[in-house]
Amino acid sequence: AQSVTQPDIHITVSEGASLELRCNYSYGATPYLFWYVQSPGQGLQLLLKYFSGDTLVQGIKGFEAEFKRSQSSFNLRKPSVHWSDAAEYFCAVGSPRGSNYKLTFGKGTLLTVNP
Amino acid sequence: DAGITQSPRHKVTETGTPVTLRCHQTENHRYMYWYRQDPGHGLRLIHYSYGVKDTDKGEVSDGYSVSRSKTEDFLLTLESATSSQTSVYFCAISDSGTGRENIQYFGAGTRLSVL
Numbered sequence: 001a002q003s004v005t006q007p008d009i010h011i012t013v014s015e016g017a018s019l020e021l022r023c024n025y026s027y028g029a030t031p032y033l034f035w036y037v038q039s040p041g042q043g044l045q046l047l048l049k050y051f052s053g054d055t056l057v058q059g060i061k062g063f064e065a066e067f068k069r070s071q072s073s074f075n076l077r078k079p080s081v082h083w084s085d086a087a088e089y090f091c092a093v094g095s096p097r098g099s100n101y102k103l104t105f106g107k108g109t110l111l112t113v114n115p
Numbered sequence: 116d117a118g119i120t121q122s123p124r125h126k127v128t129e130t131g132t133p134v135t136l137r138c139h140q141t142e143n144h145r146y147m148y149w150y151r152q153d154p155g156h157g158l159r160l161i162h163y164s165y166g167v168k169d170t171d172k173g174e175v176s177d178g179y180s181v182s183r184s185k186t187e188d189f190l191l192t193l194e195s196a197t198s199s200q201t202s203v204y205f206c207a208i209s210d211s212g213t214g215r216e217n218i219q220y221f222g223a224g225t226r227l228s229v230l
Contacts, residue, residue: 032217043119043205043221044158090157094217101146101165101209101217102173107157 002027006106021076023091032094033074086113118142119222134193138206147189148207196229
């Protein structure tokens with residue numbers, strides 16, 4: 001069964017600092033990988049996705065993520081955080097095989113941005 | 116929110132009362148999903164649908180039923196609500212086509228309180 005671990009429950013950074021949110025997955029082959037963001041009181045918005053090819057993927061709002069097969073990781077990065085990035089971030093894994101299109105989500109990392 | 120409307124947005128009900136939450140989409144997407152979100156648990160799949168009248172259970176389906184009589188509507192019913200079903204419920208949709216089934220778009224959520 002596929003699973004996702006986000007080791008950091010809560011991260012605090014200063015505005016303008018760089019950010020890296022960690023995500024590790026468990027899956028028998030190369031999965032589909034996603035990062036979603038949730039602002040307070042809102043639904044989840046897709047930031048970026050990885051299906052295949054270039055292991056560094058660019059997303060919206062200046063975010064990027066790097067797929068590292070050897071580490072089973074898909075960490076999210078941003079070079080300079082803005083106060084509006086304060087939100088909860090979810091990593092998710094999907095299966096490219098068969099007819100199972102369910103996603104498995106991590107438990108989320110809450111990002112606080114200090115002025 | 117990608118043409119997804121959840122209703123109601125907020126509901127307070129009493130234990131033992133039946134409750135139905137509605138998800139309506141205007142995207143004509145094939146797949147629809149119901150999740151619940153609870154602190155410390157992330158998002159957990161309740162039920163999903165892969166077509167009209169085609170549904171299946173997710174990881175936390177006990178106490179919930181679903182119906183999909185039209186492409187655009189996916190209903191989640193709590194036959195007899197319990198306090199443990201107090202949660203925020205999210206509907207998601209995904210399209211069909213290589214890889215697109217895995218890209219889920221989320222509604223704004225329904226906050227349900229069972230007293």
